[in-house]
Amino acid sequence: MIADKVLTPGSQPVDERDVGGYVSEHSNIGSQSETSKGEDLLAEHGQDPALSSKIRLVNNAIDELGWTPYHTKLFFLNGFGYAVDSLVMLLQSVIAGQAFREFGEVGYATAMTIALYCGMFVGSLFWGLGADIIGRRHAFNFSLIICCIATIVAGAMPNWPSLGLFISLIGFGAGGNLVLDTTVFLEFLPGNKQWVVTMMACWWGIGQAITGFFAWGFLVPDQWNCASVDTCTRANNMGWRYVMFASGALVFVMSVLRLTLVQLKETPKYLLGMGEDEKVVETFESLAKKYNRPCSLTVKKLEACGVTAVNSTTTGFSIGDTLTHIRGLFVTRKTTVSTLMIWLSWIMIGLVYPLFYAFLPNYLASRGADLDVTPFEKWRNYALTNVSGVFGPFLAGWMCNIPFLGRRYTMLIGALLTAVFFFAYTAVRTKDQNVGFSCAIGFCLNIYYGTLFAYTPEVLPSAHRATGNGFAVAGNRVMGALSAVIATEADTSTSAPIYICGALFAGLGIVAAMFPFEPYGRRSS
Template structure:
């Protein structure tokens, strides 16, 4: 089968050629890697069908409902750092960073479990279940009677949310037409929204004297700090859990997700795949010329699964598929390295941003909780436009995905170094907002790049390991916080250096997805 390499013009609708084999829109990213001839041929036909149907209201619904997962992931990640101090006043923990470690351990296990299982049993189950688990354990955590139980519940909500970033990008990209793959970057704007919600909830519940223990000028509780006079952090958890529950209900009522076409392709369920496309085309007034006979003519896929799904061999197939050629193996390693590096830089800046802003606020004469949490919310709001700008940049031929990440990383590095020279409150807030904006240009594009370059049959596994690497570094960051003073500018220098390395790694990626279709 010939795969013509036609030029793609950014922003234009792809022109489908009626023969069902070629399309104006670029080649499949992994088409020339010779992994599995039958898989390559069938993937090309499936991508043609996706492009023929194009963008529909179904994709808008997926954008919002997958965005909920991003929102919840960032919300839950920040909640533990926000409530750690007020809950600590009440429980007097011997290890104050236990909640940070708990949430990252939960998310680490969740990323591996949901990622690997999604390649074995499908994407649909994790998509529908994960948010319910998050909401239940968030609410239960708000009623925790002691520090140990709180850490356990935080770990469980982390496990439930650990697969969100994996499922959201995997599900979305496996429905996206090629000329809209850049929209995957926009999903990360929901991440910033989740951060902002966490900041506003903290501003609302942790600044009210009636819900929080009275503190002296050294932030030490005055008198006994117990359940009756310290309910602010509990109300924060209840409210967040209720919001996540609403999102989980929306996921199963607004859209009844069917299994993604590229997962069905790997399963050999060609009839079900074609039927799904035909139903979508009929519902949204589109055309779909793909037939079961065309797929059958391509042969039988041999590389997607092992002999038995309930065996160690099944997992081996998915890991081996991420290194099936030298180029794919290099790509996988560099992607995992990027997630590892950002996994250390991100929490050093965000998870401990509250203590750093508080210390800088005190230095600038604004130590009040209201000012601290106001700044926290504003910084998080500033991260929302970052992925949207990244989406525009990565759809430019001159930049593509790789150099959008390079620019985002280098700009973040520059503002980190400049931040150490801050001398007043306005500069403090302004530079914090700038860092959040540019950091999410890099992070948002990395979120999108990762599933674009991973093979579809092993996409969730590769994505899961990438996120797991990120979570491991989050655990390490908590250990660093135990023995280092994070209210100093040292983490700022460390983050700046890490972003320089990330820029170099991004420029070294072997695949550039611009103008090509995910395989």
């Protein structure tokens, strides 16, 4: 049986070609998680027995195949989705001020934030459920294309309401990317390379940095940015539109690359749930032949495991299908606790992080901080802060493979460090201190956030993974929209919310340390 034949990283038939040499160089990091029977994370936690047996065989086949250039392509092209999500999430906050000024400052000032989060809420649920029902492949490709079109069109909008509509459509597409990038990548990864999902969050920082550089380039020149609502017209306020056009063009290039370079195959674990055993074997045989790797998996071995229960109940979009995938996240007490704690974490960080920065400026001003900056300094600092977030996931990827840390304590450390800098930030009085603490928070936050992004799909059952991931992100987006309302209506000069946000962030770390499952050394089911 293939379950008894698992190749270690050092016994691959050909040399591994990895992400910039990093994965190969650190293969020994994952050696403790070389897999065998019984090491699948959710094998003993209420998953359909037939599906669980098939997943064990497929996980062994993935380990046998090892890391290939196909995985390298996925790292970059799925990473594009990460980058697009963070880019478009920041776009609305970057361009909203100038756009609001051009449109006469009539309407709700934080409407773009609310529009984005509403779109992402709907997108997370739609694409999450859709990916479990109709498959990962189509949702993966279409969501990025929607982002591309909506971003370009948004830059041509003539008024505040129409801009809000297309910002919400951007969020709708981005909601799918965020759910599917980690899901698709994880379901192709060998067990001892699952830590790369954590490192992939570096693309989140790259997307934020790109937004910062676009803002720095287009929102500084006077000829493109009006200074007063009284004199503001489309002709002298093109800067925010150029930001949208440039961003949309970049997303278009990423969309084309995803469609042409990777030729994404449907993930084997989704096909298992659908009872498509022949297609599962075809996928592995195709990759094995292309990259000169062994493949011992056969249709006969899969069929011997029986018929999966998920396949017997899934026929397409319906209320019944939706409930099936939701119920699948609460099969046992332990999986129920795990699902609810993950969702709680996403909800908490969706509220805490944006609220902290909403209340912070007025708090610092009331304490005598001199943070007045020129437009050039503002967007330069913005770019520097976002660049710092690129490196947190690299550290997180290394930390989560240290035996006594794993994923849970990596999140604990990242959250506690972020909380420390949150509290220390209240002592900022100069512009240089502001930049330094912002960069430190960007780095530490992405240790936590990057690991949470990877941990969430790792501990969810494969047949319902996209649904669980989608609901987690959706909860985050509801809180993001709520934070925009609170920031507009509440008294931002009081100090209490600052300290509450810092304490809640420390609480996020404690919650992470108490998660029921530790994926370190185990394969995702």
